[in-house]
């Protein structure tokens with residue numbers, strides 16, 4: 001028979017629950033389970049109450065529909081997911097805390113994914129992790145207890161409370177690593193990425209809770225939790241600025257679909273279902289052609305912004321003649337120099353599209369003035385009529401032609417003269433020659449745009465018509481984006497803020513960033529750069545092995561540290577027959593719990609998959625559009641170029657030298673590949689290891 005639930009709850013006016021601390025462990029667990037049961041019952045009552053509310057009070061049909069959908073959302077948001085703990089931590093207040101501390105602190109608080117209160121008395125039973133008071137759960141430590149005496153973390157299995165761990169916050173003694181945190185990290189992965197709300201670390205929490213107007217840029221070694229932090233910051237901001245952000249929107253930008261699929265469950269698990277996720281290709285359009293890396297790199301440079309601006313405005317021309325407007329028997333004239341001056345006065349003061357409309361209006365206005373001089377009394381409607389009339393339209397089309405971004409870029413890349421004029425003083429002759437198409441497309445409609453062209457088109461589109469801004473943008477793997485791609489993203493948070501995440505050492509594109517100051521500059525955001533240094537994913541031995549590459553891929557960066565030593569986690573083997581060694585290693589790893597990722601050179605993925613199939617090993621092959629988890633198969637063949645941002649409990653890397661040799665920044669790719677393992681890494685090689693790794 002479990003003991004009666006204790007009297008305490010998350011309310012300041014209830015008895016100090018210190019007795020609970022002194023109970024035997026089993027009694028503590030029983031009491032905490034009782035609090036969980038009470039919270040679940042309260043949540044059920046909250047849901048029933050929300051379900052009983054009716055939209056009948058609405059004044060009209062539209063309001064009723066709207067209200068009904070809000071109520072449905074509210075009921076759905078109050079669903080209790082049996083596998084997810086309602087709370088994961090608890091804080092006990094220090095009864096003798098200094099007097100200047102906030103006296104409203106409850107005696108005990110339980111921290112969880114959502115707020116749960118007892119309907120009758122309004123007592124908070126569980127506080128949302130994003131509430132200001134919950135900050136202490138993540139930040140308090142012996143050096144700064146923040147008015148709290150004890151932090152308790154709970155262990156759960158299948159929604160049942162199974163363990164707890166107490167950390168005294170008074171007394172100044174350092175707290176050792178949390179067993180519950182380590183177990184959580186090592187819990188085998190069976191599907192998409194999980195949230196880390198129960199175990200966010202203090203240095204991560206500072207980033208998660210940064211104010212909305214602040215742009216934060218996080219440099220972090222592999223597995224330091226950058227992605228997790230970015231996603232939790234999005235959830236935090238949505239909670240704290242719900243109304244503002246539901247109007248302006250939040251967008252997560254990731255490197256590819258497989259990555260987005262892998263992270264897609266995190267925000268819904270935190271109760272946020274309305275956050276858009278996109279790749280750069282989704283935003284700018286997928287490329288239809290490839291081009292030499294040097295050309296793509298050049299097109300990605302910020303200098304191109306000047307060239308594009310000039311190329312666009314070079315389309316504003318001098319008129320051949322003046323403007324003559326006929327109304328009835330009267331004719332009104334503007335001399336060609338007046339038309340030219342009107343255009344010149346507007347040039348560069350507005351966006352191209354708005355300038356064109358304003359040009360027509362200004363010409364019409366001058367005609368109106370002529371009419372008035374002749375004693376007529378035209379009203380504003382006449383100005384509009386003249387602006388839309390045939391004569392003004394003709395001269396506007398001649399002087400300030402209607403253009404699309406595709407037309408301008410098509411001309412720029414096929415017309416050496418236009419390129420020379422637009423690029424004067426910006427690109428040298430060799431660079432101009434590199435940009436020109438060898439075989440120009442017939443028209444802008446048949447042009448096959450590359451990824452770099454897509455960013456140029458976006459820039460031009462914005463020069464023609466303003467791109468609208470979101471409230472907040474989270475950009476992951478930002479080190480891989482070119483200056484022009486960053487400018488494109490910057491436009492999408494021009495009046496908002498951003499969370500920029502990445503690792504200079506994991507830059508694998510030819511245009512990878514060398515500094516975060518540059519990245520923020522291109523993004524057009526003033527932000528501070530912070531660093532996460534403690535690795536959660538990768539065991540220490542594996543991280544040390546991968547870090548041999550660091551001096552070669554990012555000499556300025558510190559060696560990363562791991563939370564876990566990972567003794568025995570690394571196995572590097574030279575093998576006589578790679579294919580059969582891969583099969584044996586895969587079979588062995590499948591004998592352990594969790595996911596297995598076989599990471600191979602892109603060109604070898606098909607062959608390895610065929611060997612696994614012949615050996616009867618069930619597996620899936622990761623494609624650019626697939627979910628990083630591999631669906632039902634525990635064994636996934638991962639082409640090296642898709643491994644970024646993903647992770648597996650056990651990783652087998654086949655032939656590192658071939659991965660490194662496959663591309664210009666191949667060593668950085670290898671660094672990414674070697675840092676995907678949570679529990680073990682097996683490196684199989686037939687050829688020599690790259691010298692940088694063998695050292």
Ligand SMILES: Nc1ncnc2c1ncn2[C@@H]1O[C@H](COP(=O)(O)OP(=O)(O)OP(=O)(O)O)[C@@H](O)[C@H]1O
Nearest residue numbers: 196199200201222223224225226227228536537645
């Ligand atoms: N505080 C934490 N508690 C529990 N798990 C954590 C914590 N921080 C990070 N992790 C886990 O560590 C792993 C790595 O995190 P994440 O993918 O966010 O790192 P990253 O810095 O983006 O890595 P990479 O640069 O390699 O893509 C994930 O499984 C994540 O859930």
